[in-house]
Amino acid sequence: MPLIAAGVAAGAAGAPAVPTNPPAQAAVSNPPTPSSAASNAANDLERFDRTEDGVPRERQIVEATLPTPPLRLAILPDRTTGRAWGLPYLEAAVEDLRRIGPDAIFTIGDMVQGYTRSVDRWDREVEEWREIAAGLPAPAWPVAGNHDVVSGTRDPRDDTFERRYRERFGPLRYAVEFDRGTVVVAYSEGRRGEEGVALSPEDLAWLDDTLARAAARNLPTVLLTHRPMWRYRSANWDERVHPMLVEHGVDAVVAGHFHALQRDADRDGVQYHVLGACGGLIDQHPASGQLHHLTFLSMSPAAPRGDRVRLHHQLVGATLPPDAVQREDQDRAWRLKRADEAARIVGAIVETAKGTESSGTLRLDLANPLDVPVVWTWRPLDGPPTPAPVRPTMPGGLAWSSMTPVDTFNPFTMPTDSPLDIESGGPVELAPSERRSVDLVWSVKDHAGPLPPTELRLEATFRDARGRDVPVTAIRRVPIARERPLGIGEQLDLPISAWEFSPYDLLEPDPAVILERFDDGSLRIVVSAPEDRIAEETADPRLDEGRLEDPMHDAIRIDLGEGDARRTLLFEILPSTEELRIFEASRDAEGDLVLSEPPGNAATRPTARRNATKTSSRGWVAEVHLRDAFMPNRSTWPLQIGVADNDDTYHTQWRWLAPNAHPLRLEDATLRADAPESGE
Secondary structure (H helix, E strand, O other): OOOOOOOOOOOOOOOOOOOOOOOOOOOOOOOOOOOOHHHHHHOHHHHOOEOOOOOEOOOOOOOOOOOOOOEEEEEEOEOOOOOHHHHHHHHHHHHHHHHHOOOEEEEOOOOOOOOEOOHHHHHHHHHHHHHHHOOOOOOEEOOOOHHHHOOOOOOOOOOHHHHHHHHHOOOOOEEEEEOOEEEEEOOOOOOHHHHOOOOOHHHHHHHHHHHHHHHHOOOOEEEEOOOOHHHOHHHOHHHHOHHHHHHOOOOEEEEOOOOOOEEEEEEOOEEEEEOOEOOOOOOOOHHHOOOEOEEEEEEOOOOOHHHOEEEEEEEOOEEEOOOOOEHHHHHHHHHHHHOHHHEEEEOOEEEOOOOOOEEEEEEEEEEOOOOOOEEEEEEEOOOOOOOEEEOOOOOOOOOEEEOHHHHOOOOOOOOOOOOEEEOOEEEEEEOOOOEEEEEEEEEEOOOOOOOOOOEEEEEEEEEOOOOOEEEEEEEEEOOEEEEEEOOEOOEEEEEOEOOOOOOOOOOOOOOEEEEEEOOOOOEEEEEEEOOOOOOOOOOOOOOOHHHHHOOOOEEEEEEEOOHHHOEEEEEEEOOOOOEOEEEEEEEOOOOOEEEEOOOOOOOOOOEEEEOHHHOEOOEEEEEEEEOHHHOOOOOEEEEEEEEEEOOOEOOOEEEEOOOOOOOEEEEOOOOOOOOOOOOO
C-alpha cells in the first residue's frame, strides 16, 4: 500500500503538489452547536409530538437533523528502537484501526529503525513497515522522524535518507486541507548541522503562510511534528513559533519522539501533546507514560474554540484521556530513572581465583530526588521477569498487565542463576530530598569460573496526581573487583560483560578474553567476539575522544595502568584486512584528548591482527601483543578491556572486562614483592 502525501500551501516556494484525488475541500456551513448532556436530558420529550393530554404520541415518525459529525483522525506513535517484539503492537494497532475506521490516519514519525549507513537496510525496514501498514483502512499521511532521516555516518550534512524518505514516503513538510479542518506537518530535523533542533527561516516563512491560509478557512487547525520542539532551547519556540500559532488560531500541536505519553499545559488557547509509542522501545511502567497506544484526534468546526480539537488515547480494550499521565508525574518518573545517585552501590565484592564460599555486605546509598515521598525496595534478578500489573486509571476502568519487563529481558546480559546472591530489602521510605544508607547483604556459593555481573532490581514508588502508585525501576549491577596472578607462561581466561544496564544491549553472547605472559615479559591478549558481523569500513576523520568512546568500527579498547601512568589504546577492526588499525590516546597542550600512532619502533610498539581463519558469521577473533617495554614496571597493575560492537548503527555497544571503577588487577609474579615500583 503506497503512502499518500500531499501538500497545499499558499505562497511557499517549492510547495509539494496536490494529490490526484485530494481530500474534499467543500465549504462547510456552521451547524448548530450540540446541546449539553444536561440540556438533552431536560428537554428530551420535546423531540416528540404529543397528544392533547401532553403524552408523546405513539407510532409517530420523527425527523431528526444531526449536526455535522467531527472529523476523526488517528495517529500512529513511534515504533523505533524496538526489536522484533515491537511489531506485534503495531500489527494490533492496525487491526484496531480497521475496526474503528477513522476518517484519515497520520503517523508522528519514526516508522523505521534507521540510523544506518546502508540504503538497502533502510529499504528493507520501509518494506517491513509497509507490509504491516497495508492493512490500514486508509493510507497513512507520514511525518518524518529522526530515525527516518538520520544517517549512521553521524554527519548532519548527510541527506541520503532525507532524499530517500521523499522518494518512498513523501515530502518532509506539507499541509492537508480536509473539509472540517487543516493538518500542517512541520519538519523537526531540518537544522541538525547548524543550530540543533529548530525550524529554518524558510520553514518559518512557509509555516506562517500555511497557517494564515488555514485560519482563513475558519476551521480547526492542528500542527504535527516529530520532536516536541517547544522543549528544545535551540528551537526558540516561545519567540519564533508560539506567537505565530496564537495569531493564526492553531488549536493543538502534537509531537512524539520521547516514547512517553504526556500532556503539556495549554498555552494561550493552544494545546500541546506528546505521544508515547506503538511498537517502539519503552522500558518503564505504563503509569509513567511509557505505553503502546493509538491516538485519536477529532475536529469539530462548530464547537467552542477550546473544544474544536479533542484527543484521546486507546490501548487494546481501553481508552485513556489525554491527561492520563500528567507532565509533572512523567517528569518524576524520568528523574528517578535517570538519577544515578538515587541508588548507588558503594564498594565491590573482591573476587580471587579460588571461587570458594564467602559473604559480606556492601553499602547501598538511596536518595529521593523528587518533591513527593518515595518508597524503595530491591531484589536480585533470580528468575525471568514477570508482567507488570497496571491498576485502572479510573474506577471501573480496565486493569491490565504490561509485558515490558518480559519483552526487554536479555538472557545474555541478565543472568538469573548467578552464584552471587543478594538479599532482598525494603521498604525504605524517604521524604523529599532525604538520603539514607543501608547494608546490602551478599553471599557467594561454591562456583567455577568468574562471577557474572549480577543484577539488582530496585523499585522507587511514588503517588501520582491521580492517586496511583507509580513504580519506577532502577537496575544496578553489583561491582566485582577481580584480582588474578599472571606469571610467565601462564594463561588466564575471563569473560567480557555488560557491567551497566542499557536497554540497547544486543541479544548476543558476551565476548571473552585470554591473557598470556610470554618469556620476554610481553602480554598477549586474545579477544573472541561472538557477534553476527564486522562493521563495514568507513572514513572516520575524528582523532579525538569521540572516536575513542564511540568508534564507527568494531573495536577493542585497552587501558593499562592507572593515574598519570595509564596508557590507553584503541584497536579498530577492518573487514578488508587482518591488520588492526592502532591508536594511542594522549593529551595535547590544551589538555584535549588526541589519538595518534603509538610511539616507538617495531620492537616496542603494540601489534594487533585479526585471525581470519576464526572469523565467521558467528563472530571474530583478534590478537593484541603488548611488548615488555610497554608494560608498567609494577608488581600489580590494573587492566581494563572493552569490546565495541558497531554493526554500522548509530549506537555503539560496549562490553567490558570489569566495572568502570574496578579494573582487573593483575599480579606480576616476575617482580619481587619488595622491589620499588615506578610511579609511587
